Amino acid sequence: MLEAYRAAAAEREAMGIPALPLTAKQTEELVELLKNPPAGEGEFLVELLSHRVPPGVDDASKVKASFLAAVAERSVKSPLITPELATELLGTMLGGYNIHPLIELLDDSKLAPIAAKALKHTLLMFDAFHDVDEKRKSGNLYAKEVMESWANAEWFTERGKVPEKITITVFKVTGETNTDDLSPAPDAWSRPDIPLHALAMLKNPREGITPDKSGEIGPITLLQELKAKGHLVAYVGDVVGTGSSRKSATNSVIWHTGQDIPYVPNKRFGGVCLGGKIAPIFFNTQEDSGALPIEVDVSALNMGDVVDILPYEGKIVKDGTTVAEFALKSPVLLDEVQAGGRINLIIGRGLTAKARETLGLPASAEFRLPQSPEESTAGFSLAQKMVGRACGLPEGEGVRPGTYCEPRMTTVGSQDTTGPMTRDELKDLACLGFSADLVMQSFCHTAAYPKPVDVKTHKELPEFISSRGGVSLRPGDGIIHSCSTVCCCQIRWAQAATRIPVSL
Numbered sequence: 269m270l271e272a273y274r275a276a277a278a279e280r281e282a283m284g285i286p287a288l289p290l291t292a293k294q295t296e297e298l299v300e301l302l303k304n305p306p307a308g309e310g311e312f313l314v315e316l317l318s319h320r321v322p323p324g325v326d327d328a329s330k331v332k333a334s335f336l337a338a339v340a341e342r343s344v345k346s347p348l349i350t351p352e353l354a355t356e357l358l359g360t361m362l363g364g365y366n367i368h369p370l371i372e373l374l375d376d377s378k379l380a381p382i383a384a385k386a387l388k389h390t391l392l393m394f395d396a397f398h399d400v401d402e403k404r405k406s407g408n409l410y411a412k413e414v415m416e417s418w419a420n421a422e423w424f425t426e427r428g429k430v431p432e433k434i435t436i437t438v439f440k441v442t443g444e445t446n447t448d449d450l451s452p453a454p455d456a457w458s459r460p461d462i463p464l465h466a467l468a469m470l471k472n473p474r475e476g477i478t479p480d481k482s483g484e485i486g487p488i489t490l491l492q493e494l495k496a497k498g499h500l501v502a503y504v505g506d507v508v509g510t511g512s513s514r515k516s517a518t519n520s521v522i523w524h525t526g527q528d529i530p531y532v533p534n535k536r537f538g539g540v541c542l543g544g545k546i547a548p549i550f551f552n553t554q555e556d557s558g559a560l561p562i563e564v565d566v567s568a569l570n571m572g573d574v575v576d577i578l579p580y581e582g583k584i585v586k587d588g589t590t591v592a593e594f595a596l597k598s599p600v601l602l603d604e605v606q607a608g609g610r611i612n613l614i615i616g617r618g619l620t621a622k623a624r625e626t627l628g629l630p631a632s633a634e635f636r637l638p639q640s641p642e643e644s645t646a647g648f649s650l651a652q653k654m655v656g657r658a659c660g661l662p663e664g665e666g667v668r669p670g671t672y673c674e675p676r677m678t679t680v681g682s683q684d685t686t687g688p689m690t691r692d693e694l695k696d697l698a699c700l701g702f703s704a705d706l707v708m709q710s711f712c713h714t715a716a717y718p719k720p721v722d723v724k725t726h727k728e729l730p731e732f733i734s735s736r737g738g739v740s741l742r743p744g745d746g747i748i749h750s751c752s753t754v755c756c757c758q759i760r761w762a763q764a765a766t767r768i769p770v771s772l
Contacts, residue, residue: 269297285463289533292327325364337369359386360531363698384410388417392698418623436502446511459516460688466523508543509550518553558609564594638672707738715743
């Protein structure tokens with residue numbers, strides 16, 4: 269197993285990308301090695317278990333969580349993993365298969381402090397919230413600590429605030445950048461493999477951009493040279509993110525400009541995107557991924573410039589001179605970045621609100637509140653009325669542009685070129701069952717001329733969808749693009765299909 273893994277990792281290292289996360293089979297073999305480790309491999313084995321297994325409800329994460337739970341409960345022994353370390357590692361898995369063991373460990377006098385610390389910063393609790401509350405009611409002091417921590421929003425307040433000054437190096441792409449530039453359609457097959465797909469970003473030559481290999485590999489060398497200046501590299505463009513609603517476009521940008529997510533292989537978050545105009549859906553997916561998107565005049569910024577962004581003052585300073593001024597789309601954007609993304613903020617605020625309600629406390633004052641648009645006597649468009657209905661407003665009432673709202677989606681559709689990414693988002697959200705009335709997966713792009721990777725998707729994805737209560741069409745059954753009830757952006761799809769509100 270180790271020989272095969274290292275050989276595959278070396279091939280990807282030659283391409284400048286990390287090894288693939290471990291599969292369930294590899295994780296099973298890793299667990300056996302951890303029980304009886306080969307000489308000299310101990311540190312590497314622990315590194316693989318800690319950092320190379322996906323979190324959430326991936327098949328591999330199930331194997332990892334089961335092993336760690338058994339070690340923590342002392343029914344399985346490993347010379348490399350102590351019960352304390354096992355509990356700590358369970359706490360890095362975000363949600364899903366790790367939750368029940370952590371809650372049970374609140375009754376273990378030795379491990380309860382570690383389990384409680386992990387749960388305090390775990391957001392994907394869903395119905396397990398009630399299990400913690402039951403332990404609190406029965407007198408478990410650690411469960412009480414967890415509930416109070418959620419109520420005090422420590423998962424949010426203990427994260428670093430957006431700094432007063434962000435120094436960045438400019439990666440400037442002039443003109444209009446559409447999502448096909450960032451996530452080319454011919455490379456759709458690689459979209460679930462974020463580091464590999466990111467190699468294709470801007471693979472076609474354009475003004476100021478010279479790909480490493482025209483038509484195949486984007487300007488990776490240039491990006492590395494900019495990173496060598498020692499600052500965060502920011503994507504800067506005149507117009508950014510127009511075209512199809514591809515989360516994969518944001519994935520590619522953030523892979524090159526963001527930060528690694530601890531204990532989560534091959535995914536990144538954060539970064540800064542500056543655009544004279546940023547397309548709304550691209551802006552939203554940047555928010556979801558913890559980035560700081562800012563619409564601002566970028567005409568004074570050039571490739572390789574080192575500038576300071578003052579997010580609270582709304583200024584960009586170059587060589588001591590203010591070269592541009594801006595206003596954030598919403599002050600809530602600062603909370604989204606602090607939380608690690610808008611999805612984290614939505615889930616976390618809900619968890620905090622639920623904990624405070626349970627404990628009989630008033631609403632939290634830790635979060636910035638969205639600003640409502642000015643009152644208007646104008647009528648509502650059909651789209652505004654549809655969103656209003658989904659938000660529970662009376663018939664005929666609508667939602668004005670600029671309003672923060674969380675509509676309930678009852679019908680959700682996913683198509684095949686984003687389906688594998690949607691699956692990965694659902695795993696990260698610890699989704700084991702859909703709560704929307706209808707969740708449908710179609711195969712409308714790849715049915716006629718499937719590549720080998722498409723054939724694999726046709727075989728595996730339907731079971732993933734149906735096992736969670738969804739409906740999977742067969743290749744050739746039809747398309748979904750013209751249906752007004754369909755949400756094509758896979759992050760929103762994943763949110764809507766689970767129990768997470770979709771913010772607009």
